[in-house]
Amino acid sequence: MDQILHRLEHCYQHAEQHFGRTFERPQVTLDLRGQKAGVAYLYRNLLRFNGQMYRDHRDDFLLQTVPHEAAHLIAYALYGERIRPHGREWQSLMTGLFGLPAHRCHDYPVPQRRSTRYLYRCGCPEHIPFTPQRHALVRRGRRYQCRRCGDLLHFTGQQHRVG
Incomplete structure (x- = not known):
């Protein structure tokens, strides 16, 4: 969890430098299960991450998934609730701010659920x-x-x- 929080803090500091303003840090949990790697709860300022996917794909998870979810909360703080989840505002944060591809979904293998x-x-x-x-x-x-x-x-x- 420490690495996730460290990566998240890096994303937020980078956004604060770029936009010249502060952003409230979210609550973070590692309790998500199932097929999603992460979920951003905009109104609650909460990020939930999938602990198993984090353990199985740590490097890519820290590189891509953590900024992906952070970009949702930052876009919401900047542009409000009328934006699309993976719309141009979110995409510009991913590519322009974080320098990462704006992939909507992860490609981690997901075992079929019984x-x-x-x-x-x-x-x-x-x-x-x-x-x-x-x-x-x-x-x-x-x-x-x-x-x-x-x-x-x-x-x-x-x-x-x-x-």
Whole structure:
């Protein structure tokens, strides 16, 4: 975490010199999981980073991901909330200020997540798999119809793991 904070401080000092103003430092966590390397919460002045991706790709993460997320908060501070997340203001910070390519997404390998699928039936011969989120909606009363035969879909009581 110390290296992330050091790199972040470097980005902020560089922006402060360039723009002749100060920027409030964000709160930083390493608790992000899943497919994203980092997320900037503009209204909360918070940066969340993916600890596993940081450990697996430390050098590139410090070089590219930390400035990427810092640029979101700096762009918000400079231009307000009406800018696009990866719009020209953010891009100009990445390329013009930090001298980095303005890549929208990382290219770190992301292992496929194991997940459960809940099997539903209608009048068609094959099962229709539902995600846990959609299955939860059915349990709360939502109903779904088959797009092919029009019958209501009913949970079979079966589930299987994917991935």
